[in-house]
Amino acid sequence: DQQVKQNSPSLSVQEGRISILNCDYTNSMFDYFLWYKKYPAEGPTFLISISSIKDKNEDGRFTVFLNKSAKHLSLHIVPSQPGDSAVYFCAASVGGNQFYFGTGTSLTVIP
Amino acid sequence: EAEVAQSPRYKITEKSQAVAFWCDPISGHATLYWYRQILGQGPELLVQFQDESVVDDSQLPKDRFSAERLKGVDSTLKIQPAELGDSAMYLCASSWGSNNEQFFGPGTRLTVL
Numbered sequence: 001d002q003q004v005k006q007n008s009p010s011l012s013v014q015e016g017r018i019s020i021l022n023c024d025y026t027n028s029m030f031d032y033f034l035w036y037k038k039y040p041a042e043g044p045t046f047l048i049s050i051s052s053i054k055d056k057n058e059d060g061r062f063t064v065f066l067n068k069s070a071k072h073l074s075l076h077i078v079p080s081q082p083g084d085s086a087v088y089f090c091a092a093s094v095g096g097n098q099f100y101f102g103t104g105t106s107l108t109v110i111p
Numbered sequence: 112e113a114e115v116a117q118s119p120r121y122k123i124t125e126k127s128q129a130v131a132f133w134c135d136p137i138s139g140h141a142t143l144y145w146y147r148q149i150l151g152q153g154p155e156l157l158v159q160f161q162d163e164s165v166v167d168d169s170q171l172p173k174d175r176f177s178a179e180r181l182k183g184v185d186s187t188l189k190i191q192p193a194e195l196g197d198s199a200m201y202l203c204a205s206s207w208g209s210n211n212e213q214f215f216g217p218g219t220r221l222t223v224l
Binding site for chain 1: 115144146151152153154155156159166167169202204208209211212213214215216217218
């Protein structure tokens with residue numbers, strides 16, 4: 001049973017525009033969420049995290065929004081750059097244990 | 112910059128053979144994770160260590176998989192015997208603590224023929 005879902009397998013965005021990647025979860029006990037970026041032939045790289053006590057966390061061009069009532073989080077990248085083209089995974093955990101990952105969204109930023 | 116090291120990067124084996132993967136986490140990281148990632152899916156946690164102790168191995172197929180972290184530093188994941196369905200990327204990650212960002216290694220790509 002997939003507890004973390006990324007329903008869009010791919011997304012294409014023009015350079016300079018906003019990229020919005022979505023993630024839904026089913027377990028209301030999840031209290032820590034992370035986004036990772038993965039390039040081919042490399043391991044995932046941590047991007048940004050958010051705990052359930054917040055609804056927004058910002059780091060440079062990356063902002064993560066958490067809507068607990070909807071069990072939904074999103075990653076906004078503004079402005080999008082060609083180097084952002086990668087597969088993005090969201091992950092969730094309860095108390096930092098047993099991390100569950102989504103299936104990933106492949107982002108392509110078109111120059 | 113400190114990195115998580117994994118070896119080998121690629122492994123091809125025949126079914127029923129034994130394979131082993133090695134991971135050296137970032138120095139000082141108490142928590143170590145082994146994940147399996149099948150093509151087109153997200154990483155799936157196999158086992159989580161806190162120092163030398165197993166915190167969670169509920170998703171580890173214990174009839175054929177084993178993992179150890181004897182001195183609480185580097186770790187080995189073993190599969191014996193390997194099956195065709197074990198073909199996947201095996202990722203190791205480490206973190207300061209369980210509720211911190213995880214740093215991933217480059218992974219070991221296993222192909223079972």
